[in-house]
Amino acid sequence: MMSFLARALRITSRQDVAWLGAIIVLSGVISAVLPVVPTMTHALEMWGRDARIALATPPEPQNQDIVIIGLTDETLDQLTYRLPVDRAFMADLINQLNDANVRAIGIDILYDRTTEPTKDALLLDALQRSQVPVVPIWADENFGVEGQRREILQRFIGDRPSGHGVIFHDRFDRTARRQVPLWDPASPYPLQFPGAVAQALEIDFPRDTLPIAWQGSTHDGDRPFKLYPAHWIDKLPPEWLEGKIALIGVDLVDVDRHRTPFNVLPGEPRMSGIEIHAHALAQLISGRTLWVTGPVTNFLMGIVAGLIGVALALLRAPVTIKVTASTAFILLFWLASFVSYRVSGPLFPIFMPVLALVVSGALTSVYDGRREREKRAFIRGAFARYVPPAIVARLDQDPSRLQLGGERRNLTVLFTDLAGFTSFSE
Numbered sequence: 001m002m003s004f005l006a007r008a009l010r011i012t013s014r015q016d017v018a019w020l021g022a023i024i025v026l027s028g029v030i031s032a033v034l035p036v037v038p039t040m041t042h043a044l045e046m047w048g049r050d051a052r053i054a055l056a057t058p059p060e061p062q063n064q065d066i067v068i069i070g071l072t073d074e075t076l077d078q079l080t081y082r083l084p085v086d087r088a089f090m091a092d093l094i095n096q097l098n099d100a101n102v103r104a105i106g107i108d109i110l111y112d113r114t115t116e117p118t119k120d121a122l123l124l125d126a127l128q129r130s131q132v133p134v135v136p137i138w139a140d141e142n143f144g145v146e147g148q149r150r151e152i153l154q155r156f157i158g159d160r161p162s163g164h165g166v167i168f169h170d171r172f173d174r175t176a177r178r179q180v181p182l183w184d185p186a187s188p189y190p191l192q193f194p195g196a197v198a199q200a201l202e203i204d205f206p207r208d209t210l211p212i213a214w215q216g217s218t219h220d221g222d223r224p225f226k227l228y229p230a231h232w233i234d235k236l237p238p239e240w241l242e243g244k245i246a247l248i249g250v251d252l253v254d255v256d257r258h259r260t261p262f263n264v265l266p267g268e269p270r271m272s273g274i275e276i277h278a279h280a281l282a283q284l285i286s287g288r289t290l291w292v293t294g295p296v297t298n299f300l301m302g303i304v305a306g307l308i309g310v311a312l313a314l315l316r317a318p319v320t321i322k323v324t325a326s327t328a329f330i331l332l333f334w335l336a337s338f339v340s341y342r343v344s345g346p347l348f349p350i351f352m353p354v355l356a357l358v359v360s361g362a363l364t365s366v367y368d369g370r371r372e373r374e375k376r377a378f379i380r381g382a383f384a385r386y387v388p389p390a391i392v393a394r395l396d397q398d399p400s401r402l403q404l405g406g407e408r409r410n411l412t413v414l415f416t417d418l419a420g421f422t423s424f425s426e
Helices: 002-008 014-033 040-056 073-077 087-099 117-129 148-157 193-200 230-235 273-286 295-314 319-342 352-383 389-397 421-425
Strands: 066-071 104-107 134-138 226-229 245-250
Touching: 014 295, 014 352, 040 319, 040 352, 066 073, 066 230, 066 273, 073 230, 087 104, 087 117, 087 230, 087 245, 104 193, 117 148, 134 148, 134 193, 193 273, 226 230, 245 273, 295 319, 295 352, 319 352
Parallel strands: 066 226, 066 245, 104 134, 104 245
Antiparallel strands: none
């Protein structure tokens, strides 16, 4: 088998093996390293991953564990002032959710400033009297919360669990793709907000950084999570909220909006921070993961791509056939990446293996061209003095004729004698 491949790829020396092997290993390095280096190659790979999430995430029923209580524009318009959110209104909201027997309450609103003393006291009382776990967010000095603001925030948090409200963005394109349940082990509140809510519910979950496994779009086109405007809560049937995890946060057009993988689709609005937290919490509750291939798998994919690139470059065929074969392989590879994700398979890099194929093919073509030129130069130098020019030209065009062997032909042979040749030779 190996000898057949060697003949097919015209590998005739150890030098050929070394050079072509180096090209294939380089292809593996390209596929493994470039997707994680924060450059344009990383951004391109992330765009490819986002496209699969946006286009191929299978639809699923609306989440039944979590409801979002949105402070919408309509909600804020009914209050005396929009921001900070009226503390008396928030106190009533917490009491109403307790009356509806929700499972837990997460509040994605930062209470680091005082407002009207009476209303602040009402909110503190509602937080202390809550019969269900209440998890407010907190922030540190990196977000400007220090000094008096930190003291005020600590007063509202009290001794209840709290999680950092940060949304993690990719450093290169500012897209939210991951959660870090264990935010800072040295902090008094070491968990990110979704992790703190999950811990308050006594749900076991991994502490490592996780790519967010986004809740799929629903069958009927609704949002993945039921959203109730906050001013509707006192009008809703209690059974709509009973046993749910209620996440309270702003759902405004231009406040706390973040780019997500779904924004690769034109016209898709940015997602609110509270909805991103809902996706992250749903992942911790369900225990599902987003299967993303690691460096070893990516390296092996690059090796395969490099082998294909080398084989196509050394193939004795017209350039059009090589280009057509390469294009067909790339298109089938991209189609397979969407199908794989759709059926719960892994998200693997789709651009760097293609780059590895192109680079390996180009380098192999350069090496093969140099190898052919050296062979022809050798043939011309070795045979030009002893073989007719026509034969040298044929060998130059097809060096394989130098191989030992023969060929069947119909020949006419004339035997004749030269007068006096024997004595002349003697």
